[in-house]
Amino acid sequence: MSEIRELPGTRSFERVGAHTHIKGLGLDENLRAVRVKDGMVGQERAREAAGLVVEMIKQGKLAGKCIILAGPPGTGKTALAVAISRELGPNVPFLQLSASEIYSAERKKTEVLIEAMRKCIGVEIHEMREVYEGEVVDLKINMVPHPYNPYQKVPESVRIRLRTTEEERTVEAGSHIAEQIIAYGVTEGCVIQIDAETGRVVNLGICADSDKAKLYEIDARRRVPRPTGKVKKQKEFVYTLTLADLDEIHARRRRGGLFSLLFGLGEESREIDPEVRAMVDEQVKRMVDEGRAFIHPGVLFIDDAHMLDLEAFSFIGRALESELSPIIILATNRGFARIRGTDIESPFGFPLDLIDRAVIITTEEYDAETIKEILRIRAREEGINIGEEALDELTEIGARTSLRYAVQLLSLAAQNARVAKRDVVEIEDVRRVDKLFMDVGEAAEYLHKYEEKMLKH
Numbered sequence: 001m002s003e004i005r006e007l008p009g010t011r012s013f014e015r016v017g018a019h020t021h022i023k024g025l026g027l028d029e030n031l032r033a034v035r036v037k038d039g040m041v042g043q044e045r046a047r048e049a050a051g052l053v054v055e056m057i058k059q060g061k062l063a064g065k066c067i068i069l070a071g072p073p074g075t076g077k078t079a080l081a082v083a084i085s086r087e088l089g090p091n092v093p094f095l096q097l098s099a100s101e102i103y104s105a106e107r108k109k110t111e112v113l114i115e116a117m118r119k120c121i122g123v124e125i126h127e128m129r130e131v132y133e134g135e136v137v138d139l140k141i142n143m144v145p146h147p148y149n150p151y152q153k154v155p156e157s158v159r160i161r162l163r164t165t166e167e168e169r170t171v172e173a174g175s176h177i178a179e180q181i182i183a184y185g186v187t188e189g190c191v192i193q194i195d196a197e198t199g200r201v202v203n204l205g206i207c208a209d210s211d212k213a214k215l216y217e218i219d220a221r222r223r224v225p226r227p228t229g230k231v232k233k234q235k236e237f238v239y240t241l242t243l244a245d246l247d248e249i250h251a252r253r254r255r256g257g258l259f260s261l262l263f264g265l266g267e268e269s270r271e272i273d274p275e276v277r278a279m280v281d282e283q284v285k286r287m288v289d290e291g292r293a294f295i296h297p298g299v300l301f302i303d304d305a306h307m308l309d310l311e312a313f314s315f316i317g318r319a320l321e322s323e324l325s326p327i328i329i330l331a332t333n334r335g336f337a338r339i340r341g342t343d344i345e346s347p348f349g350f351p352l353d354l355i356d357r358a359v360i361i362t363t364e365e366y367d368a369e370t371i372k373e374i375l376r377i378r379a380r381e382e383g384i385n386i387g388e389e390a391l392d393e394l395t396e397i398g399a400r401t402s403l404r405y406a407v408q409l410l411s412l413a414a415q416n417a418r419v420a421k422r423d424v425v426e427i428e429d430v431r432r433v434d435k436l437f438m439d440v441g442e443a444a445e446y447l448h449k450y451e452e453k454m455l456k457h
């Protein structure tokens, strides 16, 4: 049975990615980490742990769970989360959110959180519909004078001859369908679908076996095979939406009516009524019970989660207990720290009851060899040709300061080489940019030196 798939548009797009080189977790078939694979290097324990998490998510066994990624800055926590999303593939919703994003002036933070969570739950809906489907072999649109303006012609009815591999059949339809036929540019040779109940017309593309398709060598229209079976048939459609999409559809329908006709749909950043969400949940649960829908819990990744406050944490804790909840991954680089909004000190700056419920994956600092390998991969990713000596120098800087600083210097050194009209990055490029820019340690030293002269406020 053929199907129409709509993929959830929940993935955020990174243009100049610090993590574009990450293609997956780099595990073998026994879920053991290969030292260098899929753009990942070292950090084997964390990667294998993440591999198990991915397996459980795929089997739907981890809904409503919480995973904490903890480790010092620049040890690959975000990289690990990106790798998890790559492993899950495009059909599992994955949303990345920085904790600071929930503190928006226009909306309540719980509203931002609940919407984010609902964007992470995919609902695969199966629907059987009766359709007429086939290649258009003959098309006659009957035009009549407009009732109020006899000089203008409007479509009154249409007669279409449809062909499948099995039969040919002529259907006749009224103006509603005739108008769509014109609007969607349906001509002979197109493969179309008409919903028997609603009369919705879909132009699927040009039939690959028709004469029309052979007319032009270059043709931007999509080529589709001639449909099989009968012209009129039951067809299964599969849509994958998220709970947030369903909320939006229902809210819009409600908001509709006279007001929306007269005044449009109202302002953009409105909040969705809790009643609408409850209704959507009910409906989804019913469809799941009837076997017409399947739930795919996705992943909500909250980076720098130590920025969340107690209220947000308690909200997340509560949400984890509800039936329709995604897997939540929280990343933090804090040790013992104050929970925001309180005076309480706690590991990671997270409340204890949340930690209690989570599994914790820790990342460790990299040794020089791993840093070198990551820099090599980054160089390849950015199309940088770097000499072995220069790479050693950069590695040494990375081990002394931080991996992130070394990654930054790599791009800067490449720019320096380009300015000097050289193709290969040499040790002098690295030394020069290291002198021109500061790492955090140097910046702190500088601030101490000029403490008196810098402004305080």
Ligand SMILES: Nc1ncnc2c1ncn2[C@@H]1O[C@H](COP(=O)(O)OP(=O)(O)O)[C@@H](O)[C@H]1O
Binding pocket: 018, 019, 020, 022, 039, 040, 041, 042, 043, 071, 072, 073, 074, 075, 076, 077, 078, 079, 080, 374, 403, 404, 407
């Ligand atoms: N194990 C690794 N393999 C490959 N690249 C890594 C690895 N760990 C970190 N990186 C890269 O190093 C940089 C810093 O890591 P990042 O994930 O941002 O650290 P964190 O989120 O822990 O602060 C990023 O560009 C990241 O893609």
Ligand SMILES: [Mg+2]
Binding pocket: 077, 078, 079, 303, 331
């Ligand atoms: Mg990070």
